[in-house]
Amino acid sequence: MDIKKGLKEKVEQLPHQPGIYLFKNARGHILYVGKAKDLQKRVKSYFSRQFSPKIKTMLNQATQIDYIITSSEKEALILECNFIKTHKPRYNVVLRDDKNYPYLRIDLGEKWPYFTIVRQIQKDGAKYFGPFASAKAVRETLKSMQRLFPLRKCSDFVLKHRKRPCLNYQIGRCLAPCMGYINEEEYKKVAQEACIFLEGKALGLLERLEKEMKQAADNLEFERATFYRDRIEAIKKTLEKQAMVSSDLKNRDIVALSRWPDTEKMEVVVFKIRDGYLMEKRDYSLPVGVAGLGEALGKFLGQYYYHQDFIPEEIIVPFLLPERKILEEWFTEKMKQAVKILLPKTEEQKRLLTMAQENVNSLLASKCLEKKGLHALKTSLGLSYLPKRIECFDISNIQGKYTVASMVVFVDGQPAKEEYRRFKLKLEGKPNDYAMMQEALKRRFEKKDNLPDLLLIDGGKGQLNIALSVLEGKGLKNISVVAIAKGKGRAEDKIYVPERKTPLQIKKHSQELLLLKRIRDEAHRFAITYYKRIHCKILTDSLLDNIKGIGPKRKKIIWEHFKSLEEIKTAPLETLVKMGLPLAVAKRIKKVIQNP
Template sequence: MLPEVVQEKLRALPAESGVYLFKDQKSEVVYVGKAKSLRSRVRSYFQSGGSDSRLFIPHLLETIGDLDTIVTANEKEATILENTLIKELRPRYNVKLRDDKEYLSLRLNVNHAWPRLDVVRRPSADGARYFGPYHSATAARRTLHLINKHFQLRTCSDLELTSRRRPCLQYQIKRCPAPCVYEVDPAWYKDQTRAVAMFIEGRHDELTRELHDRMHRSAQEMRFELAAVYRDQLRAIEQVRASQRVVVADDEVEKDVIGLYREGDLVEVVILHVRGGRLGDVGTYAIKHAEIPEEEIVAAFIAQHYGREQRVRGEEREEDEEGAGEEVREEILVPREIVVPCLPEGHAGIAEWLAERAGHKVAIVHPKRGARVDLLTMANDNARHSFLEKRRVSDSVDERLAQLQERLRLPTLPRRIECCDISHLGGGDTVGAVVAMTDGVLDKKRYRTFHVRGTGSAERGAGELHAGDDYAAMYEVLARRFRRGVAAASPYPNPLPEGEGAETPLSRDVSAPSPEGGGSGWGSATEESDPWELPDLFVVDGGRGQLGVALAAARDLGLHQLPIVGLAKEKENVMGETLVDRVYLPGQKNPIPLKTHSASLFFLARLRDEAHRFSNRGREKRGKARRFHSALDDVRGIGPTTKKALLKALGSAIGVQRADDATLLAIPGVNKRHVAALRKAFPAAAPAPIALDASGTSDTAPAETAPDEATT
């Protein structure tokens, strides 16, 4: 039975186009859709005996608690609004390209006097042109390498350009004209920049004609070296064309062909980029939990793929700081024609919206006959092949995990594994790192670093931690890690003390989605699991001694069933023979040797190496922070910019403490709030504002007080 509020809104639905939002009993949006007629579309969800076969419809009718509608002027506005709401609200039943902000793009700063092409991940509002995004880093860097090899643009940074006094190796091998040192014709360099843009956009025919004219003109003027440059560029274009497959001989319209393959709620989408009658590139995208029909999958993919928008903060940029905080739009190459396996609802509005973004007419086509059908068949076949290939990879991971489970006699399949390593430099800057792997893929969302505090835990009663004591450091780190795991597993977790663990989660973009399913042990491989949930297997870097410390830390907290093993590094014996890695198990005297190329060792060795890298990185960051630490860093209310201004004006933290209010306020960027924060942090520096009279004495402090005594 539908709630009464829903029934009332169903009776009052307008017939105009717009967007509808379904909400659950907690008023959280679970689905967002668009419609040409809100009345007919929304009512169709609740008609008995309807033909809607979407898997989530029964669950939607059970959970719906309310619905909202937003009327728009036309289908195009409904498409834009739907895409925006899905990105902001991320409803449960909508298709979401979770990794759509992680692809690389090529940046060409055409506003610079000497532009260069480089790879970026986050577009900025700097007036440059952005090409992409590329579906893989390999494709982006391959294009960059080809352009740098044949088109003579600089590859150095702006800082190197202004500071260099002699040309670099790129000039010696004829890949850069060296504008940093020599005089270069700006018009010629601008032509090279324009040729690069045409090459990336796939305008090969037009570019070939221009390069032929320039080559013949240069030869007639007896500028043979320049003619040779144009000749090499023509060969590069022919090389790219030769590697492309001819798919449409009589059609020069640039088009993208979208293929689709699904099994249940798992969908694989393939997009073929056809430029000038040739297949230029292929991109694949995996979508999980797609409990909607193909029409809505295609519509959601088009909207999110061609409508990527990113917000960029000024501090994320490497060069100039202008335009910080502006919303920027990445330059997606929208073709003139998009071939789809089925026409999505509201395709006319989607096409109008894309045409407005691209600046030219865009057609969404579902072919019935002709060459486009062959292209669509090719795209669907590629989607099926990609889906089965990823499934084979997933099956291979499960098989290797099963081997590891059998070899180490684990109670469950180790879908989630964690590894701990300790790093220090001469006993100082000690850092412990815990890295994680989910279904054979490094799970960087669960990475944690712990700053070792220098005292043993209360359970162990070790007292002060001695410099270089790896065992004591490991006990402290593991005790803090396991304590949080116990709190996460408890139905009534006790709050941990303030500052328990200096945990630092890393980047969200690099972990790949894991296959369905999870272990039945301590942890699970679901995205909704607690980040401190205990894993199916815990590995410590070291032998029997490190394993004993880890077992003590676990058992002191009541974790008697948590599988823990030790992994010893490879070593050489006195005969110079390399010994294989060994795994130490609790209660077993002899370790288990693992062959170098065994499937069992692959996951453990990779995770151990990652723990080494991550712990060393944490130790380097801590050491750098210690060496560059200033007393002003501990003042609440003083940020990096204000700190820099204070030190630049007064030279040191002691100079800041001794300065009076007038001196501080005279520094650009320092206001009364900053002065109050400094007085609170350094109360003995200046108990009150010091104002000197004509005789040179203070009317607020005793005249005999020495400056050194006032700042002690």
């Protein structure tokens, strides 16, 4: 291997101490971060052994080696996790960071704590729970938490200016701290209990609540006792929905993984078992980088638990890890109680790991099928490369009004929802599908970052030509473009490609055609959702503007409680009054909206 002389000399200068080392390219970008008990010995090994082609590629790109000395190997491990999460080096095992995985955040230091969904963890003293595998998963968790622990949902501004309790209070989803219906101490108890539940200590929480209920009853505080009773019943019902999978009632995570057959990626599934109940399954897809499978799993565990406020006493893994002892030491110190990374020993543990492994194998098989669709698509379209990133555009409007465009993104055949975009188009008036598509594409390609391998347009030959002209005008001729038009009646959808007058013939029910239709349908769904939201808000705003007694403040109150015109229409008159609207105004709203 041709290694630069200066790089070899740098290796000889490295100290025989623990720390992290950083391979960098000519621009100073970090290619790889590693940790070592002996920096010089570890980095020297890269130049004295035969490594995989990927490591050779990384070394050929490297022009600099930097390092940071630490006091111990454990400290080096923590620093390595921090650098990987911050810099996301190309050749490391990188668990996609907070920009993609959502967390639940609560600050118990606030006067009235409440949960919010965030994608970035700050060192602000707040508690963070996650990472959740998707926005849908975190929203469902938050919805369940609201039923069990009725903390406020409104912002500080709304809380400060509210004059009447909100609808959530009426349906038992809020304790109404805004009205002083609960004191600060009692409210914070509920917030703390919510955190305990998210940490998986449900059985201990039940015991605590039952004591509180008994004490309240003994003190003849029956309303307070009823409050605790209702919470106990809600938590028990939630636990009943979960599967009891472990008879020893221990808290443990079961981690299974499977490597992609032809790429440097792996799928990981984590079963979260708390008090013997299977509370949640989370799955992650991440690059392996230059690591072996054992090392990759160790890197995943380090990054996964880096921000966790709770780590279970046992983490069951399919094989022993090279970094097991250091990880155990770090996690034990973090939790102030023993944390063990173990191979399954009991039949129960083996059964749980087998179940997790079956889940990850099924997940991988599903994703591999999607990838086969990409390979088939490459062949059918005559592409010279695999279309790993596909962007699809769709337009939604009625007679040229409230026109919106959607852009959905699929990476490796899977939706990358964090990269979806919506465009509220400026073009109004007489419908002009070509001009609308042109505006959306021009706005998208003003920025030339994260360019797609394939651009999919919902439309026919005309929309295809519009896309080609926009890309040519932006100097992006290398992006492949295809259009998909819905077939009339039972006719199959038509696929149009450049420099071909007739539609491309793709076999019905083929993987590539199903993939294109799936992406097109997702773009259509995303556009329609946005269109309906804008249309409904404009329609309702215009109706509300004509009602005497409705100004900006009252309009804001209405939109805090209702998501659509239909919700306002079907809501009882009493609900509008309880929101703080005068009876006369509430009657006017009902009259106008029911007879627009």
